[in-house]
Amino acid sequence: MDSARDLIIIGSGPAGYTAAIYAARANLKPMLLEGMQPGGQLTITTEVENYPGYPDGIMGPEMMEQFKRQAERFGTDVRFETVTAVHLDARPFRLETDAGVHTAKALIVCTGASAKLLGLESETRLMGRGVSACATCDGAFFKNKEVLVVGGGDTCMEEANFLTRFASKVSVVHRREQFKASKIMLDRARKNPKIEWLLWKEVVEACDDGKGKLQSVKLRDTRNKEVTNVRADGLFIAIGHRPNSDLFQGKLDMDDVGYLKVHSGTYTSVEGVFAAGDITDHVYRQAVTAAGMGCMAAIDCERWLERTSHAG
Numbered sequence: 468m469d470s471a472r473d474l475i476i477i478g479s480g481p482a483g484y485t486a487a488i489y490a491a492r493a494n495l496k497p498m499l500l501e502g503m504q505p506g507g508q509l510t511i512t513t514e515v516e517n518y519p520g521y522p523d524g525i526m527g528p529e530m531m532e533q534f535k536r537q538a539e540r541f542g543t544d545v546r547f548e549t550v551t552a553v554h555l556d557a558r559p560f561r562l563e564t565d566a567g568v569h570t571a572k573a574l575i576v577c578t579g580a581s582a583k584l585l586g587l588e589s590e591t592r593l594m595g596r597g598v599s600a601c602a603t604c605d606g607a608f609f610k611n612k613e614v615l616v617v618g619g620g621d622t623c624m625e626e627a628n629f630l631t632r633f634a635s636k637v638s639v640v641h642r643r644e645q646f647k648a649s650k651i652m653l654d655r656a657r658k659n660p661k662i663e664w665l666l667w668k669e670v671v672e673a674c675d676d677g678k679g680k681l682q683s684v685k686l687r688d689t690r691n692k693e694v695t696n697v698r699a700d701g702l703f704i705a706i707g708h709r710p711n712s713d714l715f716q717g718k719l720d721m722d723d724v725g726y727l728k729v730h731s732g733t734y735t736s737v738e739g740v741f742a743a744g745d746i747t748d749h750v751y752r753q754a755v756t757a758a759g760m761g762c763m764a765a766i767d768c769e770r771w772l773e774r775t776s777h778a779g
Contacts, residue, residue, distance in 0.1 A: 471559035471570040472498055474768060476543075477550050478577030478711075480507025481754040482744025484534035485761030486575045486768075491541035493769045498544040498571070500564060505547065506531030507579050508601075508745075509754060516607065518754055527595075530754075555718050555737050573739045573772055575764045576719075576727065578711040580745040580752070584704055585617065589673040593702075597681020598673055600704045602626035603753065611635045614701035615684055617670055619643070623705040624652040630703065631661040638663045638697075640670060642689050665697070673702055710746050724749065733764040739775075741768050 474490050476483050479501040490497040509515065509527035516524040525533075539545055552563040559570040582600030584590055590598055599605040602616075606629055614634045616627045619641045630637045639656070644666050646653050656662050668686040671694065676682040684699045710725040720728040720736035726749050733741040743764035744757035 471572055472496065473571070473772060474498070474573045474575065475500065475560075475562060475569055475571035476575045476577060477562070478502055478507070478579055478744070478746070479505045479535070479545070480509060480531070480577060480579050480744060480757060481534065482579070482746075482757040482761035482764070483507075483575070483577035484531070484538045485758040486577060486743060486765040487538035487543040487545075487761075488534075488541060489762050489765035490575075490768065491538060491543045493765065495765075495769060495772070496542060496544070498546065498569065499538065500546055500548045500550055500562070500569075502578065503549050506535070508582070514608070515604075515754065517604070550714060553714050553718060555740060558739065560739070573768050574741065575733075575761075575768055576715070576735070576740065576742040576746055577744045577757075577761060577764075578714070578746050579757075580708045580710045580726075580749075582704060582708050583706045585670055585706070587670070587672060589675075590670075590702075590704070593673050593675055593679070593681050596675070596679055597700065598702045598704070601752070602629045602703050602705070605701075605703075606630050606633050609634050609701045612700035613698065614638070614703060615640050615665070615670075615697065615699045616703045616705050617641075618705035618707075619645075620647040620705075620707065621649055621652045622707055624648045624656040626703055626705045627656050627662050628659055630701075631659055634661070634701070636663060637661055638665050638699075640665045640668050640684075640686065642669050643667060670702070708745075708749065708752065710749075712746060731767075733760060733767045734771075739771065741771075 473495045474497040476499040487499045548564040548566045554561040562569045610633045613636045617640045671687045672685040674683045712725045727742045741764040743760035
């Protein structure tokens with residue numbers, strides 16, 4: 468087991484890597500544990516066009532590799548390990564991983580959130596190739612295209628309305644006629660002339676064009692089980708997100724969904740534990756906001772360590 472470090476960062480998306488860059492430059496010698504999906508959600512995003520500093524766009528995985536290299540340049544100890552248990556009832560905090568045990572005086576939690584998906588093999592295979600779980604991220608790629616949006620809650624209505632800025636037609640696919648969406652969001656979508664409705668339908672397969680790009684979507688009627696094939700340039704899954712917070716159940720304060728609660732910036736309910744990025748954010752969910760929170764968490768952590776005389 469390593470001697471207690473000043474800081475361990477859990478998670479390796481934009482929030483985790485940015486926290487590592489700032490913490491390493493502050494000479495905190497952080498360890499970053501990448502988790503099962505190094506780079507986070509951006510590793511399943513083909514092209515990022517809305518992050519400042521990349522005027523020509525950049526592939527999501529390449530962008531995360533650049534973040535990682537920058538963190539390592541300043542001395543971050545990046546390890547491909549997944550945390551399996553956390554012990555926050557005593558200091559130093561103790562983390563169990565699939566490779567061993569680590570201890571730290573402070574933690575920054577950047578475990579992110581995962582888009583809820585339909586569970587189809589074709590959906591996963593075509594993710595980033597016509598299938599998306601983020602209209603804000605990818606909507607601009609579908610100018611004058613026809614797209615489907617799956618869901619029935621506020622997220623779906625919001626994404627459908629947003630996509631009408633780009634797509635020529637947006638069709639909402641829903642299993643029934645009743646919606647979970649709030650009345651104001653549903654009314655707004657129903658009044659949008661570019662939105663059509665495919666009700667009593669469920670997605671059974673995303674079909675490609677033979678070159679690995681979405682071409683159509685197979686829909687099954689939930690009443691008579693009839694299957695139809697609908698041409699589509701894009702398929703947006705908008706059935707919500709799930710914060711990756713299972714490790715912290717009963718250990719850190721979170722809301723009813725599982726997003727970690729923070730106060731005074733990035734402080735969690737346990738002193739010395741900070742959180743940043745999508746694990747705390749159910750509103751914006753963007754790489755740039757996650758990176759900003761990672762910066763905040765590193766600065767909060769550095770000042771906390773200095774104030775409590777734990778560093779060194």
